[in-house]
Amino acid sequence: MTNQGILIYAEVTREGDLAPVVLELANSAQDLAAKLGGQEVSALVVTNAGDIEHVKSDLKSNGFDKVYIVQDERLAIYSTEFYSKIVIDLINEIKPEIVLIGATTQGRDLAPRISSSLNTGLTADCTSLDINEKGMLAATRPTFGGNLMATILCKNFPQMASVRPKVLKKSTFPIEKDTQFIEIKPEIDNVEKKVELVEFIKNIPSTGKRIDESEIIVAGGKGLKSADGLKLLEELANVLGGAVGASRAAVDAGWADHSIQVGQTGKTVMPKLYIACAISGAIQHTVGMNSSEKIIAINKDPKAPIFQIADIGIVGDVYEIVPELIEMLK
Amino acid sequence: MQIALCIKQVPDTADIKWTENNTIQREGVESVINPFDTYAIETAVRLKEKIKDVHITVLSMGPPQAQEILKKAISMGVDDGFLVSDRKFAGADTIATSKTLAAAISEKIKDVDLIICGQFATDGDTAQTGPSIAQHLNFPQVTYVKEITGYKDGVLTVKREVEDGVEIVKVQLPAVLCMLKCDYEPRRPLIEGFIKAHNANVKSYSMEDVNLLPEEVGMKGSPTYVSKAFRPEQKQGGEVIVPNDAKEGAKILKEKLEEFKII
Numbered sequence: 001m002t003n004q005g006i007l008i009y010a011e012v013t014r015e016g017d018l019a020p021v022v023l024e025l026a027n028s029a030q031d032l033a034a035k036l037g038g039q040e041v042s043a044l045v046v047t048n049a050g051d052i053e054h055v056k057s058d059l060k061s062n063g064f065d066k067v068y069i070v071q072d073e074r075l076a077i078y079s080t081e082f083y084s085k086i087v088i089d090l091i092n093e094i095k096p097e098i099v100l101i102g103a104t105t106q107g108r109d110l111a112p113r114i115s116s117s118l119n120t121g122l123t124a125d126c127t128s129l130d131i132n133e134k135g136m137l138a139a140t141r142p143t144f145g146g147n148l149m150a151t152i153l154c155k156n157f158p159q160m161a162s163v164r165p166k167v168l169k170k171s172t173f174p175i176e177k178d179t180q181f182i183e184i185k186p187e188i189d190n191v192e193k194k195v196e197l198v199e200f201i202k203n204i205p206s207t208g209k210r211i212d213e214s215e216i217i218v219a220g221g222k223g224l225k226s227a228d229g230l231k232l233l234e235e236l237a238n239v240l241g242g243a244v245g246a247s248r249a250a251v252d253a254g255w256a257d258h259s260i261q262v263g264q265t266g267k268t269v270m271p272k273l274y275i276a277c278a279i280s281g282a283i284q285h286t287v288g289m290n291s292s293e294k295i296i297a298i299n300k301d302p303k304a305p306i307f308q309i310a311d312i313g314i315v316g317d318v319y320e321i322v323p324e325l326i327e328m329l330k
Numbered sequence: 331m332q333i334a335l336c337i338k339q340v341p342d343t344a345d346i347k348w349t350e351n352n353t354i355q356r357e358g359v360e361s362v363i364n365p366f367d368t369y370a371i372e373t374a375v376r377l378k379e380k381i382k383d384v385h386i387t388v389l390s391m392g393p394p395q396a397q398e399i400l401k402k403a404i405s406m407g408v409d410d411g412f413l414v415s416d417r418k419f420a421g422a423d424t425i426a427t428s429k430t431l432a433a434a435i436s437e438k439i440k441d442v443d444l445i446i447c448g449q450f451a452t453d454g455d456t457a458q459t460g461p462s463i464a465q466h467l468n469f470p471q472v473t474y475v476k477e478i479t480g481y482k483d484g485v486l487t488v489k490r491e492v493e494d495g496v497e498i499v500k501v502q503l504p505a506v507l508c509m510l511k512c513d514y515e516p517r518r519p520l521i522e523g524f525i526k527a528h529n530a531n532v533k534s535y536s537m538e539d540v541n542l543l544p545e546e547v548g549m550k551g552s553p554t555y556v557s558k559a560f561r562p563e564q565k566q567g568g569e570v571i572v573p574n575d576a577k578e579g580a581k582i583l584k585e586k587l588e589e590f591k592i593i
């Protein structure tokens with residue numbers, strides 16, 4: 001076999017920072033590389049022409065042997081056409097055995113174009129990665145709305161996987177390596193760019209905190225019966241320094257924006273604490289939050305399925321209990 | 331404008347039941363149009379209502395029963411449709427699926443301008459089919475689309491929802507769009523729609539019909555395969571308390587917040 005090493009696509013956010021998922025992938029890749037008998041782990045950074053010292057130092061302390069850097073002012077904004085060309089070119093050159101990409105909106109836009117161009121397999125939105133007894137990548141992912149887990153293998157090289165953010169753990173200590181930084185020129189002069197970003201409107205969450213970044217989430221469901229309920233939860237979130245989330249039923253009712261929806265068709269979150277208020281606990285909701293460290297549920301119905309996964313459940317009315325709790329915490 | 335609409339038949343995942351052997355029970359489970367694809371249909375039909383000379387062709391790769399969803403789409407305002415169906419397609423991953431759909435579109439639809447897919451299918455749930463079709467046809471793509479907001483001289487303006495906000499982008503046709511759940515709901519068919527669907531001739535094309543080889547489709551044409559499927563572990567719940575009143579409930583929660591080192 002000629003393919004060797006693990007390549008991670010190191011996504012850079014709109015703000016110019018490394019996407020958090022990259023460090024989760026880095027940690028997992030160390031483990032995979034060790035199981036493969038000590039293979040090289042490299043990263044590819046594609047970004048605009050600015051200063052990227054902070055990105056480099058993050059990568060350096062996360063165990064990368066090599067970091068390929070592609071900088072060009074045409075790459076300031078993510079473009080499927082430019083970015084996929086660059087990643088494909090590098091894969092063809094260095095022939096990695098495994099390619100990992102964060103399953104962010106950018107990653108899920110990019111990864112399938114690369115795999116189809118290379119005619120190789122891509123396992124989608126994985127929640128765990130391992131190396132099997134034959135030395136192949138065994139990537140496990142939820143399907144059927146979280147009802148079924150599937151472990152997928154790939155017959156071709158590179159074996160590709162997109163990995164769900166916030167599921168794998170970052171390393172808690174620095175893994176300093178003598179990282180080699182390699183600058184490469186993008187070959188995109190002949191790529192026709194047919195998609196143009198006209199405008200970007202940033203979401204400003206009501207509590208100032210994004211649910212996928214907050215350590216504490218107070219989430220509300222259909223049982224709140226009106227948007228006022230989410231206002232009340234916002235108050236609790238503010239007292240605790242957290243963010244507000246919602247079930248799909250609450251989003252569909254028009255009480256909250258889809259950007260704060262938790263679940264299969266919303267976001268996956270893994271905070272220290274998730275407080276589910278008037279949420280029944282449908283599987284499509286719980287797949288998005290059941291990896292939270294601690295779960296508290298408040299629900300009127302003692303039989304609500306959410307209680308089956310909650311560390312502590314309180315049977316009662318959110319409108320009575322939450323105001324009392326806010327009072328006590330103030 | 332010629333639109334190709336890709337739709338998939340999926341089991342109703344809200345209603346998954348398990349057999350004693352921990353496999354998903356298939357009998358008695360309703361099949362539905364993938365929920366995201368119903369928004370794709372609605373979006374296409376809305377575009378047809380807004381601009382002149384739009385023709386919409388719906389297609390699906392699947393077993394003969396998938397005829398039903400094509401007829402449903404026709405009843406909602408799609409012009410015509412066809413099925414791509416062959417035993418050799420079984421076990422297709424997204425590479426083989428997208429190759430088959432791309433071939434069907436190139437072979438059976440003349441001069442396609444726009445391909446609309448759903449973002450995800452609720453069963454396989456990879457979100458890879460749309461972008462892979464785009465790659466095979468060398469079309470640009472826009473994923474996570476909420477709405478088409480404009481069209482002029484071969485350029486579509488669309489709104490897409492990403493992690494940190496909303497983007498407005500312009501895309502040159504021909505292109506592929508992958509639709510999220512929209513802010514509008516898919517329409518219910520009217521009686522004329524049912525009649526049109528009933529009378530529609532939904533053809534079925536085989537692998538040879540779309541000019542593919544056995545090694546390009548189904549399990550053979552798929553680089554990935556499912557090696558194991560299992561039921562997810564359930565997180566074990568803790569205590570469920572019925573407090574005497576709200577004050578007591580709040581007090582218990584406060585103690586828990588302290589125990590969890592939140593406060």
Ligand SMILES: Cc1cc2nc3c(=O)[nH]c(=O)nc-3n(C[C@H](O)[C@H](O)[C@H](O)COP(=O)(O)OP(=O)(O)OC[C@H]3O[C@@H](n4cnc5c(N)ncnc54)[C@H](O)[C@@H]3O)c2cc1C
Nearest residue numbers: 221222223247248249263264265266278280284285300318
């Ligand atoms: C393809 C698909 C994708 C989906 N994706 C998602 C997703 O991403 N996220 C998601 O959340 N859902 C998703 N769903 C929907 C999911 O199946 C449920 O319908 C939804 O999660 C229910 O939301 P809920 O718990 O807020 O509402 P309900 O199920 O209506 O529950 C309301 C709860 O509130 C309780 N209650 C009522 N009043 C009070 C009160 N005053 N105080 C305390 N408790 C009270 C009730 O006892 C009940 O348990 C999806 C469904 C499908 C089919």
Ligand SMILES: Cc1cc2nc3c(=O)[nH]c(=O)nc-3n(C[C@H](O)[C@H](O)[C@H](O)COP(=O)(O)OP(=O)(O)OC[C@H]3O[C@@H](n4cnc5c(N)ncnc54)[C@H](O)[C@@H]3O)c2cc1C
Nearest residue numbers: 123124336391423424447448450451454455456457458459
């Ligand atoms: C448990 C399980 C896990 C799997 N994991 C993977 C994996 O990790 N990687 C992989 O490559 N394959 C995987 N597959 C195979 C994959 O589900 C199939 O290839 C499937 O045909 C298409 O993928 P999807 O359901 O993920 O659709 P998605 O890509 O999520 O669907 C997006 C859109 O593509 C269109 N579309 C998809 N399928 C069809 C169709 N048959 N006809 C018409 N339009 C369609 C629809 O518009 C749909 O809304 C898995 C299958 C199973 C059963």
